[in-house]
Amino acid sequence: MCLFCGQKWVNVTLFNASGLTIPQGYGEISSNGDRVTAKIQDGQDFDYALFTELLQQAARTL
Incomplete structure (x- = not known):
């Protein structure tokens, strides 16, 4: 079974x-700022x- 097919x-x-500066439009920043999630679409650079x-x-802040 293929989990990612389609x-x-x-x-x-x-x-x-x-502590990061995330460029506008790069991704969604969590409400407490501890993570950023970028959704990469098929064919998107x-x-x-x-x-x-x-x-x-x-990693340097760990």
């Missing part, structure tokens, strides 16, 4: 995000360099 998007969630930088920033 799905046209994927969510990417970055935790420990309260995704800024991997930005995500990598945000992930590194979040």
Whole structure:
């Protein structure tokens, strides 16, 4: 059985995000600011360099 067959998007969630500057329109920020979730649509460009930088920033605060 394929769990993702036919799905046209994927969510990417970055935790420990309260100290990050998230660009406008990048994703939804949780109400307490501890995570940001970006919904990547099929065929949509995704800024991997930005995500990598945000992930590194979040990891440095652990």
